[in-house]
Amino acid sequence: MPGSKVEVEKLTRALDGKVVLRDVSFLIEPGELVALTGPSGSGKTTLLQLLGGLDRPTSGRIMVDDIAVHALRHPTRYRREVVGFVFQLHHLLPALSAQENVELPMVAAHVPRRERHERARELLDEVGLLSRAASLPSSLSGGERQRIAIARALAGQPRLILADEPTGSLDALATERIWELLASVRQRHGSTILIASHDRGLLQHVERNLAIREGVVFEQGLDANQSDPDAETPPPSGGDPHDHAPANA
């Protein structure tokens, strides 16, 4: 399944009167693996939720292939068939086993039971946790939970994977394993992947880095030494965010 093309144009999101995303524009080509970096509170989660159809923008356009995501009245099908979301907190259902958690999106899609089991087990195998299929989330480590969450995000065979700080609470080794896993997912499935993270190690696995500062998105180099992506500095072009060209335009 080829990845999606993502086009964002003059996207603005205000929450409780506060502008969280300001006139954001960028383009992601099908199959790209892109990092979204920025300090806490800069708007990463807000942007990913808009892209994933979990929230609606105040103004602006989001086109994922030929789907006008910003205008979706009923985003259920889009969430089910196009996007796979990995959340900042894993959000696995505590009462369900690892395999049942992976099956959840397929239950919504009415995938027949046998096929569902089969596909869930393939995905668990892919994230290296087939042996833990019957375990409850409470008996899994943080890294294992995030890998289950990634398997769940893959269950709908998404063209676009959005991962919101999937390594937030993991140590360096577990974090590295998650990056490798996501890179191999891209290799195998060709999905477009956008990962929000503070972790500088991610930059070694991606081909592009979108940076976000106070709700403004811009292209940043991949040279890890170039600048601290979390630094509280204004965008390079400075001044009015309307001035600088949309990233990758």
Next chain:
Amino acid sequence: MTTLLQTLEALERRPMRTFLTALGTALGIATIVALLAVSGGAQASASKFLNLGSSDLGLFQRDAADPTTSVLPLALVGELRHTRGIQAATPLVLLVGAVHRAPGAIAFGAYPDSFVTDRYVFLAGRMFTGDRQVAVGSGLAAQLHLQVGDTLTIAHHRLSVSGIYHMGVPEQDDGAVIAFGLAQKLAGKVGEATTVAVSLAPTVSRTQGIRTISRRFPGLLILGDGVNAPRTGVSGVLLSRLALVLAVIALVIGGVGVMNTMLMSVLERRTEFALLAAVGWSGPQIAMRVMAEGILTSIIGAGLGLLLGVVGAQLLVGLLGASEYVAPNVTAWDLGQALLVGVLLGVLGGMYPAWRAARLSPAKVLAER
């Protein structure tokens, strides 16, 4: 099917919550079942009390607490005999709880040549003669192992068994019949009767007969096979109204209980439902999941409530000391009703929580930490 299995599993993994919710429903259902059983039993017992032939009617005092405490003046019998359309009228006295070793048995005081006792078929011996003898129904005889010539004590009077009869009416076959005068004395009803049995003339229809009698004797309660006497006597009416009120209260309590617990459970698991929405569950799919939980819990509660109700009905009857007149009976229909009520409670109690769950905004809920 999948929803059902997953719901079952979800419930199984929260046994305490499931049990408590179910218990709320159970108490509601139990109250209903117990009351239905008791009032249904009272109704059934009372209308079978004098189960006479199809052209017969039993007349009782209308404002008596229940048929056994009815008191009618004997003069009424003569008046009835002279009423057009009535072929025969004979007084009866009922003695409840007077038969030694068989507290549930009813002793009838009757004239041995009345049209009521004429129908008895004697399996052994014959009808009583005088105040020293008693004719015993086949059911009571079997219960107490009585044979002709044995002794049966009724209201501290030792009587000799003159015969064993069969009538085909359980209330009469499980009882005994003695001389009318003796029964009057034992019941302290001199010059009075409990009921008057009336046989209509073949030319008169039941409806006509009932109309004639009720017009001439407005103070009478007319009972008979197929006569719609919904509740007999004051206590029957009270019981049925009380049952209705309590049933409604119980239902409201049960329904609110289900709703409250479901709502708590939904609020507590907001992230769960927001997550389902985020991975592509539609609003109706999420609502169905919540409803399924509510309904399943209520059905479990209904089952539990049935058990409690059946046991409770026996206890209630025992406590009221009413086991002679009231045999709690739980029918398949009662069971079906209880299950139906359980489902309804689940649907009603689950509706609002389901709606809430389906409307959660995934962006807001999932961003909370």
